[in-house]
Amino acid sequence: MKIGFIGAGNMGMALIKGILKSDFVEAEDLILYDPVREKVEGLEREFGTVTAKDNLELTEKSDVVIVAVKPNVYDEVLKEIREKVTEEKIIITIAPGITIDHVKKLLGRGKIVRTIPNTPALIGEGITAVTYSEEVKEEDKELVRKIFSTCGEIVEIEEKLIDVAMAVSSCSPAFVYMFIEALADGGVLLGLPRDVAYKLASKAVSGAGSMVFKTGFHPGQLKDMVTSPGGTTIEGIRVLEKSGMRSAVIEAVIAAYQKAKGLK
Template sequence: MAKKASEVEVGFIGFGNMAQAMARGLVDSGVLPGARIHACAAHFDKLQTTAAKLGANAHRDAGEVVEASDFVVLAVKPYLVEQVVAPVRDLLADKAVISVAAGRDFAFYEDVLASGSRHLSTIPNTPIAVGAGVIACERRHSLTTEQLETFESLFGQIALIEWVDGALLSTASSVAGCGPAFAAMFLEALGDAGVKHGLPRATAYRLAAQMMMGTAKLHLETGEHPGAMKDAVCSPGGTTIKGVAALEKDGFRGAVIDAIDAIQGA
């Protein structure tokens, strides 16, 4: 039987921005107490400080993290994965291994981990820190049914879990993983425009941020096509269609698509 989310011990090998975002999301959303989170990182003093903020356990090495955890999140830079896995390869064989390293798919871990290991490759994004994230997951994995149920009950409370074929994991990462940077730029630009026309900056940012969040929620809850959502706001001869026309003239959509193309071609 799958463990209840609140009973799982989650370990992080590497505790950089993404790992901290995941841990913060779990703790702040009340999904998991900090005492059930374990982490190790290259700089132990810094780790102790960041872990303490969440009430999490700081460990000096990966072996301690693995032994204390049911789920082990590999959250190091992609080029470091093999190096950090090697000393704990046998210990990981009894755990559910969750990778958040870009470009490291099922086939990669079949070679790196011990035979028969249970693993899943994912790409989360930073809004997971506030319980509004996305985790793109490779459809091919080797988790047991119980481990998969636990994973979904645990992280499904703080992120949309989207399953894609391995060949599309990179594209999903570009849209959802890199997208927050583009969205933040749009938020900043809307704020600048508001300030230009007299709004206090904090007010402009709040208006823009709430608008972006609400628009996204409207789409997710209704499934309405974005084009139809745009049309619903554009009255004939009105202000919105004039703004849309200006964005089209300046290549707004093309610029967004070019950004994804640039990432995919990197």
């Protein structure tokens, strides 16, 4: 089985490296193309992947084609590869706002899988939302699961919710980085060395996320476990609530979702 990657940006590279670290396929079964040839040629030298001369060659030689380009060039790329797409080829998209129906209209054939990964995939800690066209069979779905499980977790959802998932999981790392930075800035303001402040803040955030994931407890329950009557934590929470933290986060998710609906 041959897997082709059109595009080797952050998300494409995360998936490529995740697959290379696993024993899922051999390096020579990965066919790569990126306009910045240094990216893929470097992988070829280091790991033994195959560099295609163009998108057409890549599509023709691949059983699975992962289109990891920006939304504004999707139409151009899909039209370019259309003649090489067969009924049995699996086409995986990685972009907000690009619907399965839109891809079908441009390609005319193929099994379409729409995905939304996030950047923690770069360290194997990502989560990918996945939805499928009706042509995708169960064995095809299992293949998709294997590909994306090389760099994290997977959730399968209805397509109508995929852009919501994008706002919650794909945009949110940036929101969380802002929160970590703000926590660290507070520590620096009060005298902590910056490197220590970043370490304390980032580990607190990653640990808190793991607590929600691994314990299954409601976030509110975990919050209450940290919040003593009349203590320091509830005093900080009072300020966050007064400043509208919850509302700001909810509005950020809505704004990201609405932006995705306008992309193509």
